[in-house]
Amino acid sequence: MASHDSYFLPHKAIWPIVGSIGLTTLLAGFANFLNGAAIGPMMMWLGAAIMITMLVGWFGTVIKESVAGWYSHQVEISFRWGMxxxxxxxxxxFAAFFGALYYTRVLAIPWMGDEDSITNEFLWKSFESAWPTNGPGAIGGHFEPMGAWGIPALNTLILLSSGVTVTWAHWGLLANKRSQLIQGLIATVALGFLFVVLQAFEYHEAYTEMGLTLGSGIYGSTFFMLTGFHGLHVTIGAIMLTVVLLRSARGHFSPEHHFAFEAAAWYWHFVDVVWLGLFIFVYWL
Incomplete structure (x- = not known):
């Protein structure tokens, strides 16, 4: 147990090794799946189940220790730095993926489309410098680019609104207004999952009606890598806020001690900022 002048020493936990086993099984299953092995899907599901068990168990242990008052101020500082x-x-x-998009649009495509370059002269004589593109020789097939207005603009409004609601919930927590805290979190979680649902509709339209897939050249691959990973982060953030909501309903947080809430809120604001960059550079420009 920690005190104000000592550091908390955890008991011997099994969760790190359980997580290692789960992640190894998941990756091995995915590798087998890509190579057509029949055991691949089963290993993936088993690895995912082990990982979920580890996350629930490990975070549950941390929550119990926190509620029991075992963590000192020093431990809270280490949590903050970890987050x-x-x-x-x-x-x-995300900077790596934005960098790939920048390199493609600003450097690679103009270079390949430059009539004075050796690349254009001997490899892709008919290639024109334009964005979006499915690559030299139209290797990505015919597709329609995703416009900025419609679902993307609506999702932008949704995420910006969720940033407001989570901040409003934080104000309620600091003022010890439990109802405001819970209402703000409910709104934030609902907006987060609504974003994911609308993005699923967007992907369905892209694949079934627009011919836009991961195989649609460099535009398709950068589009789905950036938006797909962001959608995964929104899902993770919404799950984190759901756990915070359930804990808030049980009265776990106080105006003085609520790092778990702050950590989830920091993550959510980060997701919001990344989406603004996506909306501008992937959808709009």
């Missing part, structure tokens, strides 16, 4: 570094790693994760 900060995690979000920084996510920033660089």
């Amino acid at each position: 900060i570094w995690f979000i920084i790693s996510e920033v660089f994760f």
Whole structure:
């Protein structure tokens, strides 16, 4: 148990090794699935089940220890730094994909379409520098680019609104207004899952009506990699906020001690900012 002048020493936990086994099984299953092995899907489901069990068990242990008052101020500081570094790693994760989009649009395509370049002269004589593109020789097939208005614009409004509702919930927590906290979290979670549902409709339209797939050249691959990973992060963030909502309903947080709420809110605001970049550079420009 921690005190104000000591650091909490956890008991011997099994969850790290369980997580390692689950992740290894999941990746091995995915590799087998890609190579056509019949055991691949079963290994993937088993690995996913182990990972979910690990997450529920590990986070449940941390929640119980926190509610029991075992964590000192020093432990809370370490939690904060851990979350900060995690979000920084996510920033660089998305920076890599935005960098690929920048390289493609600003450098590679103009170079391949330059009539004075050797590449254009000997490899892709008829290639024109234009965006969006399905690549030299139209290798990605015919497709329609995804417009900015419609579902993307609506999803932008939804995520911006969710940033307001989670901030309103935070104000309620700081003011010890439990009803405002819970109402704000309910609105945020609902908006988050609504975003995911609308994105699923967008993907369905892209594949079935617009011919826009992962195989639609460099435009299709960058579009789905950026929006798909962002949609995954929105889903994870909405699940995190759902857990925070359930804990809030049980009275777990106080105006002085509520790092779990802050961590989820930080993550949600990060997701909002990334979407603004996506809307501007992937959909609009």
